[in-house]
Amino acid sequence: MTIYLLLLGAPLVAGLIALLIDRDEIRPWFLPAACAIHSYAVVACWVRLPEPAVSGWFRIDAIALLVLTLASALFLVCSVYCLEYLRLRRGRDNRLFTACLAFILSAVSLVCVSRHMGLLWVGMEAATLAAAPLVHFNHNEKSIEATWKYLMMGSLGIGLALLGTFFLALAVLPYTGPGDPLMIDVLLARAGMLSVPWLKGAFIFLLVGYGTKMGLAPMHSWKPDTYGEAPGVAGAILAGVITSCAFLGVLRAFQICAAAGLADFARGLLVLMGLLSMAVAAAFIIGQRDFKRMLAYSSVEHMGILALGVGLGPAGSFAALLHLLNNGLTKGVLFLTAGNIHRAFGGKTMDHAHGALRRVPISATLFLLGFVAITGSPPFAPFISEFSILRSAVDGGRFGVAFGFVGLLAVIFIGMATTVLSVVYGTPNDQPQGPVQGDFPFMLMAPLALMSAVVFFGVWLPEGLTAVLGEAARLLNGVRP
Amino acid sequence: MHELSQLLLTLIVFLSLYLLGSSSLTGCVNILALQGMCLGILPLAIHERGFHSRTFVLAAGMFVLKGFVIPRVLLYAIREVKIRREINPLVGYTSSLLLGALLIGVSFIIAERLPVPAGLRTGLLIPVSLATMMMGMLMMISRIKALTQVIGYLVFENGIYLFGLSIAYEIPWLIELGVLLDVFVAVFVMGIVINHIARAFDSISTEKLTSLSD
Numbered sequence: 001m002t003i004y005l006l007l008l009g010a011p012l013v014a015g016l017i018a019l020l021i022d023r024d025e026i027r028p029w030f031l032p033a034a035c036a037i038h039s040y041a042v043v044a045c046w047v048r049l050p051e052p053a054v055s056g057w058f059r060i061d062a063i064a065l066l067v068l069t070l071a072s073a074l075f076l077v078c079s080v081y082c083l084e085y086l087r088l089r090r091g092r093d094n095r096l097f098t099a100c101l102a103f104i105l106s107a108v109s110l111v112c113v114s115r116h117m118g119l120l121w122v123g124m125e126a127a128t129l130a131a132a133p134l135v136h137f138n139h140n141e142k143s144i145e146a147t148w149k150y151l152m153m154g155s156l157g158i159g160l161a162l163l164g165t166f167f168l169a170l171a172v173l174p175y176t177g178p179g180d181p182l183m184i185d186v187l188l189a190r191a192g193m194l195s196v197p198w199l200k201g202a203f204i205f206l207l208v209g210y211g212t213k214m215g216l217a218p219m220h221s222w223k224p225d226t227y228g229e230a231p232g233v234a235g236a237i238l239a240g241v242i243t244s245c246a247f248l249g250v251l252r253a254f255q256i257c258a259a260a261g262l263a264d265f266a267r268g269l270l271v272l273m274g275l276l277s278m279a280v281a282a283a284f285i286i287g288q289r290d291f292k293r294m295l296a297y298s299s300v301e302h303m304g305i306l307a308l309g310v311g312l313g314p315a316g317s318f319a320a321l322l323h324l325l326n327n328g329l330t331k332g333v334l335f336l337t338a339g340n341i342h343r344a345f346g347g348k349t350m351d352h353a354h355g356a357l358r359r360v361p362i363s364a365t366l367f368l369l370g371f372v373a374i375t376g377s378p379p380f381a382p383f384i385s386e387f388s389i390l391r392s393a394v395d396g397g398r399f400g401v402a403f404g405f406v407g408l409l410a411v412i413f414i415g416m417a418t419t420v421l422s423v424v425y426g427t428p429n430d431q432p433q434g435p436v437q438g439d440f441p442f443m444l445m446a447p448l449a450l451m452s453a454v455v456f457f458g459v460w461l462p463e464g465l466t467a468v469l470g471e472a473a474r475l476l477n478g479v480r481p
Numbered sequence: 482m483h484e485l486s487q488l489l490l491t492l493i494v495f496l497s498l499y500l501l502g503s504s505s506l507t508g509c510v511n512i513l514a515l516q517g518m519c520l521g522i523l524p525l526a527i528h529e530r531g532f533h534s535r536t537f538v539l540a541a542g543m544f545v546l547k548g549f550v551i552p553r554v555l556l557y558a559i560r561e562v563k564i565r566r567e568i569n570p571l572v573g574y575t576s577s578l579l580l581g582a583l584l585i586g587v588s589f590i591i592a593e594r595l596p597v598p599a600g601l602r603t604g605l606l607i608p609v610s611l612a613t614m615m616m617g618m619l620m621m622i623s624r625i626k627a628l629t630q631v632i633g634y635l636v637f638e639n640g641i642y643l644f645g646l647s648i649a650y651e652i653p654w655l656i657e658l659g660v661l662l663d664v665f666v667a668v669f670v671m672g673i674v675i676n677h678i679a680r681a682f683d684s685i686s687t688e689k690l691t692s693l694s695d
Contacts, residue, residue, distance in 0.1 A: 028634055123662040141681045145690040147674055148627065150496075155634050156621065160642050162660065163614075169648045173598040197596050225693040274506050284695055293695070 001118050003050040004058050006041035007068070007109040010034045015102030019095060025455065027098045028086045031079035034102055038109070042072040046464070056179060057215055058113045062472035063255075066321055067248045068112040070328040073453070074240045075105050080234050081336055081446035084338045085233055088343075095392040103130040104237060117165045117182045117252065124161070124249060127242055128154045128213065134234035135226050145227035153222040157212025161249065164205030168256070171198035184252060191259035199257060203266055206253040207273065213246035214303045215296075216273050217280035224284070228297035228348070232339015235292065239299045239335060240328035247324065251476060254310060258478035270311030271401060275305025278408040285415035289350045291341065294419050298374060302327040303413055307417040308405065309389045313396060317330075317475040319388030325459065326381040329450050333370035337363045340439065341423065350419060350435070355426040362439045364424045364445045371420040373454050375413040381457035485528040489519045493643070494585060497636055501577040505594075509632050510555045514659045517547025520639055526644060529605070542661055543642075550633065551668050557626060558672045562679035572623035574641040582617050588612035597647075606647045614640030625686050627675045633670065638664055 016036030019028045048189045052059040060068065073371070080102070086094045112121035136147040168182060176182040178268055179396060187194070201305025212219040241246045249430075250270075257266040281301035288294040306327070338348070344421035345353040356364035373380035376387070387408065393402035457465075496516040518651070521544025524536050572580070588611035595607060617640055620633025682689045688690050 122660065122663060126669075129663070129666050129670055132674070136677070137675070139677070142692055144674065144677050144681050145693055148678065148687065148690055149693075151667070151671055151674060152621070152630060153635070156618070156637070157633075158639055159637055163644060166641070166644050168600060173648065195598065224695065228693065247502060287695070375538065 001048075001053045003041050003044055003060075004053050007113060008106050008409060009399070010037040010041075011105035011109070015099040015106065020101040021095075024086070024090065024094055025190055028067060028079075028083050029082070031082055031098060031101060032076070035076040035079045035105065038105060038182060039072045039076050041438045042069055052115070056183065056185060057116050057119060059115045059185075060113055061475060062468045063248065063251055063321070063475055064112040065301075065353070065468060066324060066472055068109065068244055070325050071105065071108050071112070071241045074236060074328060074332050074450075076103075077332060077449050078236055078336070081087045081233050083115035084440050085231070085339075092137070092139075093278060098159035100130045100133045101237070102135075104242070108241055108245045113329050115184045115374055116180065117168055117187075118183065118348050120252065121158070121162055121165055124210070124213065124245060125158050127245060128158060131234070131238060131242060134455065135230045135302055137231050137234065142228045146225040149222045149405065150226045153212060153219070157209050157219060158213070159209070160205050161209025161235060164202045164207075164209055164253070167202035167205060171195045171202055172236075187256045187325050188259050191256060192261070194256075194260050196260070196262070197460060198415055199260055199262060200265060201435075203253050203257050203262070204269070205252040207250055207269060210246045210249035210253075211273065211307075212305075214243045215249070215300050217277040217300060218305050220277065220280065220300045222297040223300060224293040227335075228293040232292075232335045232337075232342065232479050235295065236332045237337070239295070239331040243299065243303060244324055244328055246302070249312065250307070255476050255478075258476065259416075261478075267311040272311075274304040274306070274308025275401065275404050275408075277301065277307065278412070280404070282408050282411040282415065284343045285311035285412050285419075288415065290311065290348055291350070291353065291419055292335075292338055293346045294416060295331070295338060298334075298416065299331060301408075302331075305386065305389065305405075308401070309385075309392070312389065312392045312398065312401070314473050315395065316389055317366060317476050318373055318469055319385050319392060321472050321476075322391065322471050323382065323385035324384050326454065327374070330370055330380070330382055331360060331376045332450040333366055333447045333454065335449075336443070337367040337370060340443055340447075341367060341421045345428070352429075353423045355428040356424050359428055360466070362444050363447070366444075366451055368420065368424050369451055370447075370454075371416055373414060373451075373458075375427055376409060379455070383453045384461070385456060395456045408436055486490055486523060487605055489516065489523050489526055490643075492607045492638075493519050494609050494612055497613050498585070499577065500632065500636060501581040502568070502574045504574065506559050506626070506628055507556065509629065510552050513632055513635060514552035516636070516639060518544055518553065520642060521545075521548055521587050522606045523643075527646065541658055546661055547639070548636075550561065551665065554660055554668055554672045555628065555631065558675050561586075561676055562628075570624050570629075572619075577619065577623060578617060584615040584619065588615065603680045606643060610643035610647070611642045612640070613637075613643060616640075625682065625688050627671075627678055627687050631671045631675070631688065634671075635664075 011034045014030040018030050021027050022272045051059055104127050105124045106363055111120055113429055114120045131145055132151055136143050174182040179186045215223040254266050278301050281297045285294055285297045306320050309316040340360055341353055342348045344360045349351055373382055377384050390402055400457035493516055496512050500509055500512050521540050524540045587610045591611055592608035614637050617633050617637030621630050624630055
C-alpha cells in the first residue's frame with residue numbers, strides 16, 4: 001500500500017504545494033523532489049512487486065512496471081531540465097506549468113497501477129486534461145490553436161474509449177461474483193465466457209479511443225500541431241509518457257481479447273493501424289521543414305511500430321515492449337535538444353535553424369545522435385527492438401509486412417536525414433539574438449542522461465529487464481494470471 | 482415509472498434535434514441545460530429494483546452539474562466574448578435537421594441488432610443514446626464557433642452517459658463520479674481556452690485556427 005501511496009501521492013502533493021506557493025523561483029524545485037520519491041518507489045517495485053491493494057483495484061504487473069519505469073525516468077530527467085528552463089522563462093508565470101506536470105505524473109501512475117478499466121480511463125482523461133496547460137504555455141496564437149485542436153480531438157478520443165469500456169461491461173454481463181465486472185482480473189478470468197460481438201466492439205472502440213491519444217493514423221491530426229507548439233520539455237512528456245500510457249490502455253484491451261481467443265482479430269487490426277501510421281508518417285516527414293513537427297510525425301511512426309509489433313504475436317510483443325522503452329527514452333533526447341536548438345535560433349524551421357553545431361554544439365550533437373538512434377541504426381537501443389520486430393515478421397512468414405516495414409523505415413530515414421542534417425550542419429544564417437545563447441548545464445544533463453541509457457540498452461540488455469519483458473509478453477498473449 | 486422514462490428519453494432526443502437547428506448560442510446553452518436536467522432525473526425514473534442512496538447521489542450530482550454548473554460556465558464564456566449567434570455553419574440548419582432525423586432512424590436500426598444481454602431491460606435507452614452521440618459528433622464537426630463545438634462535445638458526452646445508464650448497476654459509483662468530474666474539468670478548461678481564443682483572435686471562430694498545417 002505504501003508503494004501505491006508514494007507513486008500516486010508524492011506527485012499529487014507536490015502539485016498542490018506548487019499551486020499554493022507564490023514564488024516562481026522556488027516552485028520548480030518541488031518537481032525533482034516528487035520525481036525522486038516516485039523513482040524510489042519504482043525501484044522498490046523492481047526489487048519486489050508490491051502486493052495488490054484496495055481489494056485488488058491496484059496491482060502492478062510486468063506490463064505496468066515497464067510503462068511506470070519509463071514514466072518515472074523521463075519525469076525525473078525532465079524535472080531537472082525544468083529547473084533551468086523555467087529560470088530562463090522567468091517572465092512567465094509557471095504555477096500551472098509546474099503543478100500540471102506533477103499532476104500528469106500522478107495521473108499516469110494511476111493508469112499504470114489500476115486493475116480496473118474504468119479507473120484506467122479516469123487516469124487517462126486526467127492526464128490528458130492536465131497536459132493542456134503545458135501545450136498552452138507560450139500563450140501565443142499558435143499555441144492556442146494547438147491547445148484547442150488537442151482538446152477537441154482528445155475529448156472525442158477519450159469519449160470513444162469510455163464507450164469501449166461500457167462495451168466491455170456489456171460483454172461480461174450478466175455478472176454475479178466477487179469484484180467488479182470491469183476489473184481486468186475478472187475479465188481475464190471469465191474471458192472464455194465473454195460475449196464475442198461486444199468484446200470485438202469494445203476492442204475497436206478502445207483501439208480508436210486510446211489510439212487517438214497515442215496518435216495512431218488516421219487519428220493523428222492533432223499531434224504535429226500540439227508537439228510543434230508545446231515547449232520541448234512538454235513534447236518529451238507527451239511523446240514519451242502520455243502516448244505510452246495510452247498504449248497501455250490498448251494493451252489491456254488486447255490482453256483481454258487474447259485471453260478470450262480473439263487474438264487473431266485484434267492482431268489484424270493492430271498490424272493494419274501500425275502500417276498505416278508508418279505510411280502516413282513517411283508521407284509527411286518527406287520535405288518537412290519544421291523539425292518539431294518532424295519529431296511529431298516520427299512519434300506517429302513509432303506508435304505505429306508499437307502497434308505493429310504487438311500485432312505480430314508473442315515475439316513481436318516482446319520487441320514492441322522493448323521498443324516502448326527505447327522510443328520513450330530517445331524521444332526524450334530529441335524533444336529536449338530540439339527545445340534547446342529552437343531557443344538558440346528563435347525558430348524551429350530549416351530557414352531559421354541552420355548550423356546548430358556551431359551555436360549549441362552539445363545539444364546539436366545529442367540531437368544528431370538521437371536522430372541516428374530513432375531511425376534504427378546500431379549500436380543504439382531502438383535498432384535492437386526494430387530489428388526484433390522485423391525478425392518476428394519474417395519468422396512468422398509475413399513477408400509483405402516485413403517488406404513494408406523496412407521500406408517505410410528507409411523512406412523515413414531519408415526524410416528525417418534531410419531536415420536534421422540541414423539543421424545541424426552548415427553555418428548559421430544570422431547572428432545570435434536575445435539573451436539566450438549557448439548550452440546550459442542542466443538542460444544538457446537531462447538529454448545526456450537519456451542518451452546514455454539509449455546507448456547502454458543498445459549494447460547490453462540486463463537479465464532482469466529481459467525477464468520482465470518476457471513476462472509482460474507472456475501476460476499479453478493470453479496467459480491467465 | 483416506465484412512462485416517465487420513455488417521456489424523458491423522447492424529450493432528450495428532441496432536445497438534441499432542436500440544438501442541431503438552433504443558431505442562438507444562449508438558446509443552445511439553455512436547451513443543453515434542460516437536457517442535462519432530464520439526464521439527472523432519468524436514473525430515478527428507470528429504477529426498477531428500488532432506490533439506492535447512490536442513485537440519488539448520482540442523480541443529484543448530474544442534475545446540478547449538467548443542469549446548472551456547466552451551463553453557467555458556458556453562459557459566462559458567451560458574455561465574455563460577446564457573441565450571440567452561430568454564423569455560417571459548415572452544414573446548414575435545415576440539412577443538419579434532416580441529417581439528425583436520419584441519424585435517429587439509423588440508431589434505432591443499429592440498436593435493434595445489438596445483442597443486448599438478456600435481463601437488461603433497456604427499452605429506448607440504447608437507441609436514444611446512440612442518436613444523441615451521433616448528433617453531438619455532427620455538431621462538433623459541422624460548427625465553426627468554438628462554443629458550439631463544446632456544446633456538441635457535451636451532447637456527445639450525454640449520449641455516452643445514457644449508454645452507461647443501461648449498465649449503471651454494474652459500474653461502481655466512484656467511477657461514475659470520476660467521469661462526471663472529468664467532464665466538468667474538461668468544460669472548464671475549454672471555457673478558459675475559448676476565452677484565450679477570443680482575446681487573441683477577436684473572435685471565437687475556429688475558422689481562424691488554420692495557421693498550423695502541412
